[in-house]
Amino acid sequence: MxxxxxxxxxxxxxxxxxxxxxxxxxxxxxEAFQEACLRALKHWPQNGPxxxxxxxxxxxxxxxxxxxxxxxxxxxxxxxxxxVSDLEDAETRLVEEIDGGHYRDDVxxxxxxxxxxxxxxxQQIALALRIVSGLSVREIANAFLVSEAAMEQRIxxxxxRIADADVPFETPGAAERAERLGTVAAMIYLLFNEGYxxxxxxxxIRVPLCEEAIRLARLLLRxxxxxxxxxxxxxxxxxxxxxxxxxxxxxxxxxxxxDQNRDLWDRDMIAExxxxxxxxxxxxxxxxxxxxxxxAGVHARAPRFADTDWAEIxxxxxxxxxxxxxxxxxxxxxxxxxKLRGPEAGLAMLDPLAPRLAxxxxxxxxKGALLQQLGRAGEARAAFDRAIALARTPAEAAHIRLxxxxxQDS
Amino acid sequence: xxxxxxxxxxxxxxxxxxxxxxxAILKKRAAVTQELAAKGKLGPVARLMxxxxxxxxxxxxxxxxxxxxAETKEQLLGFYIVDCASLEEVIDVAxxxxxxxxxxxxxxxxxxxxxxxxxxS
Numbered sequence: 003m004x005x006x007x008x009x010x011x012x013x014x015x016x017x018x019x020x021x022x023x024x025x026x027x028x029x030x031x032x033e034a035f036q037e038a039c040l041r042a043l044k045h046w047p048q049n050g051p052x053x054x055x056x057x058x059x060x061x062x063x064x065x066x067x068x069x070x071x072x073x074x075x076x077x078x079x080x081x082x083x084x085x086v087s088d089l090e091d092a093e094t095r096l097v098e099e100i101d102g103g104h105y106r107d108d109v110x111x112x113x114x115x116x117x118x119x120x121x122x123x124x125q126q127i128a129l130a131l132r133i134v135s136g137l138s139v140r141e142i143a144n145a146f147l148v149s150e151a152a153m154e155q156r157i158x159x160x161x162x163r164i165a166d167a168d169v170p171f172e173t174p175g176a177a178e179r180a181e182r183l184g185t186v187a188a189m190i191y192l193l194f195n196e197g198y199x200x201x202x203x204x205x206x207i208r209v210p211l212c213e214e215a216i217r218l219a220r221l222l223l224r225x226x227x228x229x230x231x232x233x234x235x236x237x238x239x240x241x242x243x244x245x246x247x248x249x250x251x252x253x254x255x256x257x258x259x260x261d262q263n264r265d266l267w268d269r270d271m272i273a274e275x276x277x278x279x280x281x282x283x284x285x286x287x288x289x290x291x292x293x294x295x296x297x298a299g300v301h302a303r304a305p306r307f308a309d310t311d312w313a314e315i316x317x318x319x320x321x322x323x324x325x326x327x328x329x330x331x332x333x334x335x336x337x338x339x340x341k342l343r344g345p346e347a348g349l350a351m352l353d354p355l356a357p358r359l360a361x362x363x364x365x366x367x368x369k370g371a372l373l374q375q376l377g378r379a380g381e382a383r384a385a386f387d388r389a390i391a392l393a394r395t396p397a398e399a400a401h402i403r404l405x406x407x408x409x410q411d412s
Numbered sequence: 413x414x415x416x417x418x419x420x421x422x423x424x425x426x427x428x429x430x431x432x433x434x435x436a437i438l439k440k441r442a443a444v445t446q447e448l449a450a451k452g453k454l455g456p457v458a459r460l461m462x463x464x465x466x467x468x469x470x471x472x473x474x475x476x477x478x479x480x481x482a483e484t485k486e487q488l489l490g491f492y493i494v495d496c497a498s499l500e501e502v503i504d505v506a507x508x509x510x511x512x513x514x515x516x517x518x519x520x521x522x523x524x525x526x527x528x529x530x531x532x533s
Contacts, residue, residue: 004433008428009425012424217427220464227464273461274461274462274521274523281467
């Protein structure tokens, strides 16, 4: 039944989006979707796959939901869909209706509802994984290292908050659509980051979260094929994820960019990302995702670490600092500057950042490494000690210990 | 007679496949194409990147747009494989090729290219 599974999974965002529009209630839409899937499991193996699985599921889900509402009101139920002779006709009409336009805004609304600004980021991501991606509560709980009961509660709370918040169901205007798109893109970016560099637990990289983020970015890109920032987002995630196999060694220890075996980088993902990036840049509307993707692209293009174009990376970080000023961006630029003009120059850029990055693991990791290069062993050790205290995963801590060992040896 | 076999599928459903599943599909197809290749009956084989990587050139404005060609009224009729240094260059090539024609050209970066063994006629 793998094909049914795949078809249902692929259709899920569209079907859930349409059912949410009908019922204006996440729980009811979810129940109707589950019921439609159960019926698909019963009907599809007998009758073969429908021409358009999404329309079939929307049609059946909508009827199930309406039926349910009627039953609760004590009204007469609709006839079961087996006896509806014009299912095929109705399906055809629905396909035309969907082609007519709602589809894009349905899926965007569904995503947007999940990352409603009233919700904290952790709830946004959990809800999107549950509602849009269809991951089970247990799968999400495992990914976030909390108990199933705690995750269930988190999702229930998020749903309640959304029910209380006023989410407009009219087709959004251009400005509102752009705002929704930005919010959704930010949620996908956070979801990816959670997988790329886990904020806790023993696994440093959580591949399924990264893959899900890429799937959602592609979904968004199919809906809005002309948005350069969405192209940039998809390119960025693909480029970062292309290195997944090289980022940890067999023992699960972190391998730095300069030490990675570049043969392990996924060339398909890199090629796709660079194609997206090139397309995005033609629009002449640069944004933070495009610039970050361009930086990742410089690394992806270098055959060896020594070939890295640090001057280009420095230039790109300067653009990013202007578009999206942040001490973390400046910290990353300092790394490029250190490569370009020596550790002293890099270190000079760190000092003004210290107050704002006092609790940031990577700040002390970078600072320690630069001090080490300058032969200032005592100060380097102090920075590394601070980094270990701030490490969020065993892999991060182990990596810094390795630096300390090297300090000891030298 | 030469035939083009164009593989259409729901992109979202293909993305729901794991890498192992994709590899298994490609391996199964390779069993067939290897037979053909041995008989000198296999032409270029190309797997296209997702439609999200596509750019479309139309006759009406805007001339170049992002995304695949999606109107169901027109079908894919053939394809050229060209070696260009940049998207700018291939857009220029396509524009020149398309001059005076109706319809649309879709530019899709190739993911895989095998030249095949059929001599051109």
